[in-house]
Amino acid sequence: MKAVKEKSLSIVIKGLSKTFSEDALKAVYVLKDVDLTIQRGEFYILLGPSGCGKSTLLNMIAGFLDKTDGQLDIYGENANRGTNRGFVFQSADSALFPWLTVEENVEFGLKMKKVPLEERKKMVHSYIELAGLSGHHHKFPSEISGGMKQRVQLARVLSNNPDILLMDEPFGALDAMTRRTMQKELIRIWQETNKTVIFVTHDIQEALMLGQRIGIMSVGPSSKITSTYEIDLPYPREITSPDFNHYYKIVQSHFD
Template identity: 50%
Template sequence: MISIEGIAKHYGDFKALERVDLEIEKGEFVVLLGASGCGKSTLLNLVTGFDKPTAGRIVVNGREVNKVDPHCGMVFQQYALFPWLTVIDNVAFGLKMKGIAKAERLEVARRFIEMVGLRGFEDKYPNALSGGMRQRVSIARVLANDPDVILLDEPFAALDAMTRQVLQDELLQIYEKSKKTIIFITHSIDEALLLSTRMLIMSARPGRVVTDIRNDLPMPRNAQVQLSPRYNELKGQIWDTVQSEVMRSLQATSH
């Protein structure tokens, strides 16, 4: 589904990414982990076409990415909803831009609003919703556009622990139903282990993939998975790698 070939991204002398090669299969749930500043968000922006690489190329479902790609849907940390539109109009917005008739786009929007657990809130405005509910609207809007790939940049980072856990569970259910290809950024190893089918750990700057781990914890998952010996084994492996990259980053910064 996604082929990342020799990608580099430089901003003048600053090297954000260097020599990133990666293949992501259709239906994988890939989580990117790594220290702050290692280029995770930069890589997502390149995949969706918000930015262009200094070197290399990215191909999504057979199409080289040269501009903002409608076949990729992005969910940001800060919701990015239109405050003057209701929930249903926010979710249907992309379909409206595609020229889909009003009755059809509202029907699609209602289906995904129900999928994310917001039935009954169709006519509310974003300022009447909690943070967790706003993020559900953001996810429903992406799903309604039926992209090949869903990209999520720390979507639950600003939420309280209980809301975050509820949305993690809901995202897993959506993934099971939709079988979409997902790339998800987080700083939480626990979140990565709960959600992913595969985890990629990025190096300290310049960013590249240093460890590629298949998550073999059984699906469906919930918080109980943390009690398994395999969970702790994987968590220790990830922590050791991330810690060594953080230390390397700190040493490089101090020189």
């Protein structure tokens, strides 16, 4: 009897490299020899300066970009197939359909999958509640704030039940107070759903507010993850606490 291979519970990246040039002699590597393992259910942060390749790496994990060299396996499968991933973009304006209501935007992917109407409506209601959008079902994107739009984008992604949630600086365009609220909401949703979250940011405070582990990327080109820190702080996190400031100083030292 043939043994059944146990499915990996990790995202495994080894020696991953990416160049956008087809000429090997002139190739400039955006990413070079990236090594990374992320466990299922983990909240992982990719932190680094603008232009270091964070978004490129995230897009490779999403399957939007092919690797040049190296290994990229997601739960034991090639990144170009298999595992269901959801992508939350920095700008909700470019992700949402302006002619659809909040409810219709969240429902869109389920309709494409031909989920039966009654089941679909229940799921949409559930994720609208989860994302804190109650009472906004019939509003259009133009009628709600930037923070609310990001909630709609998040609810739509979650309604498709992805195993992995990929987030590319999703709160970068929000004001400070709205950003803090959305960070707290994201932690609540992550704890309730147990999704694997990979979150890109260049904001140290945001990284420490959210992540269980933080991978620090070097300045490009040929960027890689140079250091990884486990953030042993309970949620919700207090930015004025001595322990938070201790981690902040350690991470900040990489960018001085």
